[in-house]
Amino acid sequence: MxxxxxxxxxxxxxxxxxxxxxxxxxxxxxxxxxxxxxxxxxxxxxxxxxNNIAISLKNKRTKNIGVIIPDIVHHFFTTVFRGIEKYANARGYNVIVCVSDESFDKEVINMELLANGSIDGFIMALSAETQMRNDFNHLREVTNQGIPLVLFDRVTEEITCDRVIIDDEAAGREVTQRLLRAGRKRIALFTTESYLNVSAKRESGYRKALEANGIPVNADLILRLPFQFEDEGFSEAFLKRHPEVDAVVCVNEIFAIRGMRLAQQLGRRVPEDISFIGFTDGILSRYSSPSLTTVDQHGEQMGETAAALLIGKVEREYDETDEDNYRTEVIPVTLIERESALLRT
Amino acid sequence: MxxxxxxxxxxxxxxxxxxxxxxxxxxxxxxxxxxxxxxxxxxxxxxxxxNNIAISLKNKRTKNIGVIIPDIVHHFFTTVFRGIEKYANARGYNVIVCVSDESFDKEVINMELLANGSIDGFIMALSAETQMRNDFNHLREVTNQGIPLVLFDRVTEEITCDRVIIDDEAAGREVTQRLLRAGRKRIALFTTESYLNVSAKRESGYRKALEANGIPVNADLILRLPFQFEDEGFSEAFLKRHPEVDAVVCVNEIFAIRGMRLAQQLGRRVPEDISFIGFTDGILSRYSSPSLTTVDQHGEQMGETAAALLIGKVEREYDETDEDNYRTEVIPVTLIERESALLRT
DNA sequence: TATTAACACGAAACCGTTTTCGCAGTTGAT
DNA sequence: ATCAACTGCGAAAACGGTTTCGTGTTAATA
Structure with a gap:
């Protein structure tokens, strides 16, 4: 050797x-x-x-950034990751990825491990469990040490840090509104448990759109699906129970695809009898039959923006206590109109 | 602070x-x-x-492993990555990911960057360009320095290192064979340019199966698709030109899904008129209509195996020049039978 | 000729650990 | 009383760089 x-x-x-x-x-x-x-x-x-390590020790800068995401086998996160990696790499940074697997403990352990000198800053989306427990001490710990942190998608207001999000409520409102304008009368919502802030906001948008149109929100039309496991027939039962539903807003791609399949199996035509709109423009949306009308969150752009914010902080001197130094970037979404929803009357 | x-x-x-x-x-x-x-x-x-950095400098061990893959927004690689991350994390290792984007230069640059002390070993799948150029000096450089290297999926025999693969030729043979047994007569192959070794091997298996059954290989039935870009109508033209084709073996999921859609649009029933079999068991396979019969490469297991091999090398003293120390693990594949192919006559 | 400035380089501190080795001071045995 | 062994700790080197601050030599200037 x-x-x-x-x-x-x-x-x-x-x-x-x-x-x-x-x-x-x-x-x-x-x-x-x-x-x-x-x-x-x-x-x-x-x-x-x-030797990189020697230089890191001397400079107290590693040129590594830590990314903690709930799941890597998930089109949206993967896309964001690509954006982060692309931007970071172009600036000479490497990316260390840890998968929290939606677990609070894993998130904490990984953060603590990386926080001891391995990285210059964090980009992360909170795990479901963290959002459920509402415990953010590990984040506070890190920011208190002066390590820059950028949250994306699954964020919290409890921590002073940069954020990159989409306007989930507006998007939820927008898609519901479009369905209403296209003449849909009974619009259902397929969502997750409400502790996920993105779902909660999309639901809120859905509700506001209905109310704005004088339609009372019917709680029976909101189906909360377990998002980690296979749908154990809940959607099917729901669709059978509600033959009057003529459109479904889904908070993610997979709920929409599953819903469409089941609806079709039940003999309902998509989009004529029932329209579907999802979130996330993944390959599923593009290649399903019919293809899915969906909200593109521009994951790659979110990733690039997050990386830009982080690296900016890392490389600039700034006053951590000054709230003005923290930005929340809202990435505009795009509704991708495909076959699963009739939006033009 | x-x-x-x-x-x-x-x-x-x-x-x-x-x-x-x-x-x-x-x-x-x-x-x-x-x-x-x-x-x-x-x-x-x-x-x-x-401080991790100080310890790394002292120990000359970083507890980081470098993963270089051609693309992260790709179900197979993502799955392998999850396996790697899972295994590595359980053993206290972090994973630094670099995306080569199928580019030789990026692959080289990233490797050189990481090789200077940032990682204890590499796990990688070669970029398309690297396979095309057949230039592996950057790999040799790294192994010469005594840095352990594990190649998976897109591998080369030119380098002395560990490998984790599936038996692509056997898998190609197997699926073709199954289609033949099920009575299919005119089996086409949708593949990439042949410099990708996995495609080449799958093609070889396809050819051998036909030959073993006394069927001459018809080069016209082998369609080579550009794999990075959208199919510019090649598949459609092919399907129109070959109405006699009653089955298609595809070297990946996406070719199969696209092929199926086009076939259906041309009025052909899948699987009755034409069967499709793909490689990679991603979400697309599960949720397409009809769902896709496909070869599951067990990416997660590949990842875990690769990580196990690597960490074993990193933590054990071994003689680099001894060829016996290098293993090639072959992960058994599974044919997932779904709706897109009639396999039982 | 004495002073000074420029030049070319080296010693040493430093980043934060680990680890070897040596050194007092105490204890116990002879 | 003498020596050995043990206890508890610190100095210093090492990992591989960067950087500050000298310092000796030479050449230019007064």
Whole structure:
């Protein structure tokens, strides 16, 4: 095994001091052209590369950013991750990913592990369990240490930090509104348990749209599905129980796809008899039959924005206690109109 | 900003030496019970956590593993990644992900960056461009430095390292064989350009199955699709040109889904008129209409196996020059029978 | 000729740990 | 009383860099 060459090795070989080598490699004016060239030639020859760890220790900067997401096998998070990775990489940062698996404990453990010098900052989406427990001490711990934090999608207001979100309520309102305008009368909502803040906000938008149109919200038309497990027939029972429903707003892609399949199996035509609109523009939406009309959250852009905010903080000096330094970026969404909903009357 | 506490701080406060603090925290017998307790109590109180970077520098071990994959928004790679992350995390390792984006240059740059001390080993799938160029010097560079490397899925024989693969040829043979047994006569193949070794092997299996059944391979029935871009109507033209085709073997999920849609749009019934079998058991396969019969590569298991091999190497002393130390693990595949292919006659 | 400035380089501190080794001071045995 | 062994701790080197501050040599200036 070829031992990796260090400054010390070069210094020994060339019979100069370590400092001289270090400076020569940085092309410091302090070192004579002669020596500089000699050192640089030698370094090139033996393919010298400085040790990242040593530099990190010295600079107290790792050029690593930590990303903690609930799940990686999930199109939305994957897309955001790509945006983060792309932006970070272009600026010389590497990305360490930890998957919390929707577990509070894993989230805490991973954060603490990374917070001890491994990363310069965090980008994360809260796990479901964290949102349910409403316990954010691990986040506070980290920000108190002066480690920059950017939350996206699954965020909380309890922590002073940057945020990248979409306007979930407006989006929920918008899609419901569009269905109403297209003449739909009985609009159902397929959502998750309400502790997920995005779901709660989308639901709130749904409710507001109905109310704004003088339609009373019927709690029976709101179906709360367990989001981690397979739907145990809840949707099917719901669709059978409510033949009058002519449109469904779904808080994610998968609920919509499953719903559509079941509706079709029950002999209902999509979108003629019943329209479906989802959230997240993943491959499923594009390739399902019919293809799904859905809200594109522009995950990649969210990721890039989050990375930009984080790296900005990392590289700039700033006053942590100044609330004005924290921004909440709202990424505009786009409704992708496909086949699963009739929106033009 | 609360400054992170160090050994030095504790030593100063308690008026002992840094060495004493270090030993006390490790519960060394060398230190009196009194001092130990005092130090430990103080450390707990101020929530002392050792600096990972300093430890890495000292130990020359980072507890980070580098993962380089061509694409993260791709179900198979994501699944493998989850397996890696799961296994690694359980053993106290973090995972740094770099996306090569199918580009040779990015792959090289990322590897070189990480190889300078940031990681203890690599797990990777080669980019398409790397496979096309057949240039593996960056891999050789890394292994020469004694950095363990595990290749998965997109591998090469040119490098001495561990590998985790499926038997692509056998799988290609198997699915073709099953279609033949089910009475299909004109079986087409939708594949990528042949420089991707997995595609090449699957094609080889397809050919062998046909030959074994006395059916001449008809090159016209092999459609090579650009895999990075949207299919510009090639599949459609193919299906129109070959109405006699009654089954298609596809080297990935997306080719199969697109093929099915087009076939259906052309008025052909799937699976009655034409059967489709794909590779990769992603969400698309499960939720398409009809659902896709596909080869499950068990990505998560591949990831776990790769991580196990890597961490084994990292933590064990071994002789790099001994070829016997390198293993190629073949993960058994499973054919998931769904609706898109009639396999029982 | 004495002073000074520029030049080229090295010593050493520092980042935060771990670990070896040595050194007092105490204890117990001879 | 002498020596050995043990106890409890600290100094210092090491990991691989960066950076500040000297310092000796040479050449220019008074």
């Amino acid at each position: 070829k031992h990796k060459i260090t400054l010390k090795d070069i210094a020994r070989e060339l019979d100069v001091s370590i400092s001289t080598v270090s400076k020569a490699l940085k092309n410091s004016e302090e070192i004579s052209t002669d020596t500089r060239e000699k050192v640089q030639a030698f370094a090139r020859l033996y393919n010298y590369k400085p | 609360k400054h992170k506490i160090t050994l030095k701080d504790i030593a100063r406060e308690l008026d002992v030496s840094i060495s004493t603090v270090s030993k006390a925290l490790k519960n060394s017998e060398e230190i009196s019970t009194d001092t130990r307790e005092k130090v430990q109590a103080f450390a707990r109180l101020y929530n002392y956590k050792p």
